[in-house]
Every structure is written in structure tokens, then in C-alpha cells.
Amino acid sequence: MKARELNNLGVPKGPVMKIALEAVKNAAKDGNKQAEMRERISAVVATPDSFTADPIWGTLASKLAGVFEAQARYIGREDPAPWKQWGDGLEAGAVDQMVNACKLPVTVSGALMPDAHQGYGLPIGGVLATKDCVIPYAVGVDIACRMKMTVLDLPVETLNKDQDRLRNAIERETLFGVGAGFRKKREHDVLDADWTVSPITKLNRDKAWKQLGTSGSGNHFVEFGVLTLDHEDLGLEAGTYLALLSHSGSRGTGAAVCSHYSSLAKEAHPELPRELSNLAWLDLDSEAGMEYWAAMNLMGEYAAANHACIHHAIKKNLSVDVLLDIENHHNFAWKETHGGEELIVHRKGATPAGDGVLGIIPGSMGTPGYIVRGKGVEASLRSASHGAGRRMSRTAAKAKFNWKEVKRFLDQRGVTLMSAGLDEVPMAYKDIEEVMASQQDLVESVARFDPKLVKMAKAGERPED
């Protein structure tokens, strides 16, 4: 019997499901037939209290009784927390998730960015301010997923005249794919940090080391392109520059941190109705909350180190100097003061846009991205989008597009694609210009970046070893 079937019989998803599956296994061992089990589970769900002494169903019954009692005691808040959205025609699922997030008793306010789409718990592009607690799924699976751009002291013409040199640097200095790790590990000071702050980071330190400097999969990329400044800024004269841009996060270790603490958060909040369960939080003064906060911050340093390793290795490979470095997280939570109150601000796929704060908003492999300067708008909790946002699901994109038309699109724009999946093609993304236009009150554009040589994970790419 599977979780889905148990759920249909009334067993709630979450920590109880594991216990239910265990009970089913024991019942089967004891010779119970499927039909008997189904009947018995329905009975346990209906009146758990009368089964707490049962040798097979007792543990499940007690746990269910506790969960149902907690759910019965739960009273939703009367007025949802205020929130505002940027951009029109946002995905209904994303808006629903934002509405739900503002029903949490711990939410103070929220904002939805113009690249929003549906995620686990909080939508991607969701910003949520809470009081004294952190929501693992409002930070996201890829904790501290971030952008880094390095402007290189290398002629823009290198992109055409010596493309193989650039291609070789990307090929040699980072790895793509789920589970990808270096045989010959990279070195970085982040390895000297305290990895014992959480059992998860302690357990995964070696994997994190192997994956240091790798890029992963999904929408992650490493690319060279042309940075164009219309005006003197960032310490650079107006003109065009060769720049390296990377997008990736905390790899397997960050995902493990998210998964572990999200489970603990769900256990701590069995009262939450189903549509809010992925938004379960940890109090910052609880042991789990303190551990998560420390682990999240370590993942912040680790993700920054990943980008640092990639950029350092590529720069060294090319033997060039760096003119400028810009970077920012977009999946993270910060302690910030808003309206005179210290809040925990979660930005899940949203760029920090405090007054004068620099950030990077990429478009797609074939469309421009922008270096932006935040305007510190409070209504957005000083945030902006983290990209163009998907126009359609990955499945839909794979069914709709083919490489021939993508190649034509990229050729027209002078983009060379080293590798990627069809689900990441530019046509699967919203128009970045429209997205930027809908958030011009949040950020000003400082410079434009046009990708020219792009590497992403191949479809279904697996690690070599």
C-alpha cells in the first residue's frame, strides 16, 4: 500500500505518513490482507483513540489522535497579512500560495515579484516577512542560490576570435549535473568554518567539499557574455566588457538541510491545515530553529564559495585580471528592520533591492540580464524579481519546442550553447523586458548583459563517477 492510497483513506501527509507505512508493513507481515487493512485504517482514522493499545495500529493511532487534536484546536487568523504583487497575469497557483502564506499566524507582510511561479510552500518570486521564526520552504530547497558576475580584463572580441579558449575554461573549471562532484577537490576557506552547527552539515561536509565549485542542474548556468554600460558606473567607463556570469547554489548539502528542517518544522506544527503544511516554521529560539539558522548561514557562505571557486578557476585558467565582482543571494532569509520592527525576511527567488544595493537579474540563455540598483521600496520588502520567470512548465516546454527552432533563435542573437535541456530554452521564459518594466519602481537598470557562450546541465545529465 502506498502513501497516496493511505492519504485517500484519511491519513494526512507529513510525518504521520511514515508511521502509517510502517504499520502497514507490520500488518502485512502479520498476515493481514489488503481489504482488511483498508477497512482497519479507515477505522483508525475515524476513531484513533479506540486503537491506541492495538499492537499493530497503536503507534499510528496515538500519533493520529495527536494530529487531529492539534488540527481541531487550530484557528486561522481573521485578517490575512497585507501583501502586494508586481506584474500582471501572474500564475494563479503562485498567487494562491502567496494568499495562503499571508494566512499564517506568524506572517507580518508579503510581496510577490513579477517572475513568480508555483513552488513548494511559498511561490518562487515570493517574499515573506515573519516575526521570530523561519520557514525552511520560504527560503527554498536550494538554500543561498545566487548570482555572481565577474567583469574580466579581456577584449570582447575574444568571444568570436578565441571562443575555444573560453569554452575550454568553462569545461575544465566547473561540473554540471545532479550529484556532480570533483574527484580532485577544490580548496576554500569555507571548509574551515564550523560544519558541526547542524547534524546535517556535519554529515555532508565531505560531499560539500567534493561539490565545491560545481554548478548542478535545473536553471543553473555558467556563461560568458557582453556587459554594456550606457553610462559610467560601477567604477567602469561606458562601453562594452567581457563578463562571466554564474547561477547556482548550495548543491546537495543545501537540499539536505532544507529537507531535514522542513520535516522538523512540520512535526512542530501538526495543527496546520494541508494547504499551509509546507509553510511550517521553526521558532528562532527553538533548538531546531537555531540549528537551521546556523546551517542556512553556513550554506550562504558555502554557495558563495562555490561561485568564488568557479570564477577564480576560470580567471586563472584564462590568466586574466578582474575589473569588477558583483554578487547576490536570491534564496535566503535575513534579519531586517521594516517599519521599526525586526523581522525575518524570506526571499525565495527574489533579489534583495535595498536602496543602492546592487543585484543581478538574469533573463535566459538567449535574452539579456541586468545589473540593477535597488530603490529600497518598502512595499516589496526591498526586493525585486530574480529573473524573467518561467512562461510554462518544464514538461510543457519539452513537448512544445525542438532544438532546430531554438538553434535558429540563438543563432540570430549570436549565442553559442554548449549544453542545456530543452526545458531551459529562452521561449520557455517570460519576456525579460516586460518583467523589468513591471518592476521599474523597485530597481533601476545599471548595465545590460547579453549571454554569448552558455553552459547548462544536459537533459538528464548524471555524474560521471
Place this chain on the structure above:
DNA sequence: ATGTCC
């Protein structure tokens, strides 16, 4: 976005 377990 990640990588594993009934």
C-alpha cells in the same frame, strides 16, 4: 533543485 529509498 537535489539524489534516494520501499
